[in-house]
Amino acid sequence: MRVDVVTIFPDYLAPLQLSLLGRAQRLGLLDLHVHDLRGWTEDRHRTVDDTPAGGGAGMVMLPEPWGLALDAVHRGEGAGGPVGAAPTAEPGSDAGDGAAVELAAAPDEPADGRPLLLVPSPSGRRLDQAMAHELAREPRLVVACGRYEGIDERVLLDAAQRYRVVPFSLGDYVLNGGEVAALALVEAVGRLLPGVVGNPASLLEESHEQGLLEHPVYTRPPRWRGLDVPDVLLSGHHGQVARWRRDEGLRRTARRRPDLLEALAAADPGALDRADLAVLAEEGWVPGGRRPAAPSGD
Numbered sequence: 001m002r003v004d005v006v007t008i009f010p011d012y013l014a015p016l017q018l019s020l021l022g023r024a025q026r027l028g029l030l031d032l033h034v035h036d037l038r039g040w041t042e043d044r045h046r047t048v049d050d051t052p053a054g055g056g057a058g059m060v061m062l063p064e065p066w067g068l069a070l071d072a073v074h075r076g077e078g079a080g081g082p083v084g085a086a087p088t089a090e091p092g093s094d095a096g097d098g099a100a101v102e103l104a105a106a107p108d109e110p111a112d113g114r115p116l117l118l119v120p121s122p123s124g125r126r127l128d129q130a131m132a133h134e135l136a137r138e139p140r141l142v143v144a145c146g147r148y149e150g151i152d153e154r155v156l157l158d159a160a161q162r163y164r165v166v167p168f169s170l171g172d173y174v175l176n177g178g179e180v181a182a183l184a185l186v187e188a189v190g191r192l193l194p195g196v197v198g199n200p201a202s203l204l205e206e207s208h209e210q211g212l213l214e215h216p217v218y219t220r221p222p223r224w225r226g227l228d229v230p231d232v233l234l235s236g237h238h239g240q241v242a243r244w245r246r247d248e249g250l251r252r253t254a255r256r257r258p259d260l261l262e263a264l265a266a267a268d269p270g271a272l273d274r275a276d277l278a279v280l281a282e283e284g285w286v287p288g289g290r291r292p293a294a295p296s297g298d
């Protein structure tokens, strides 16, 4: 997969050279290019922002440098010309007639050869594990990191002629800019690419993969500061271990994220069996019912 990130703070993306994703790049599984937006400014001060039309606080990112940057990145170029291998997607050919363009609500609209342009924004679609899996199937992602109050809206409307534009959010809180969201996105997607995580089975056992939170985990020693590893995990009974893990994942989800249980039950009525429902009832959770009365410290 090729990923291009455009930002005024390229150093923010440096951690992607570390650990698993650094290794993925050295192995050629992830082809990451980080671009400095200021490379596409044309004035002496390399200006990227101006005051908001209509007044108000803060600054808005200028359309000119963004337009040039997204055109160049679409062609597989950086501010100084071509970088890396040619992009895999063909430019959209039938767009560009000035017709009204709409932003894609989700990345699953027909692919039509336009690469995805992901735009971090607290007003975007919430990134979740299902979306990360969808993105991992794409040959190419471009991430446009805004700062300040955001990017002039015309940049996204214009880019929609060449890209499938998808604003996305990490959650319901505000960051200073899109860079941390881009980091999170590239890590969440990159680890799903074939060969990036050594043991693919470990990908399936995680929180959010089965619509539930993951069970707690333990290692050696069996007793530490007076706290024991649960006996069942040392028993060697694989069936009992699996049941315990399922139960603990269910209990955690009921206590911390009952919204996930409601979503799971609504999406797939068979996802929770009688044994599951019995455990959940102990936590005070019943389908379509009320939340647990007393939050535990967990």
Ligand code: 6GU
Pocket: 119, 120, 121, 122, 124, 168, 169, 170, 171, 172, 173, 174, 175, 176, 177, 178, 181
């Ligand atoms: Cl993606 N961007 C910004 N600026 N703030 C956020 C966010 C994204 N997700 C949550 N807060």
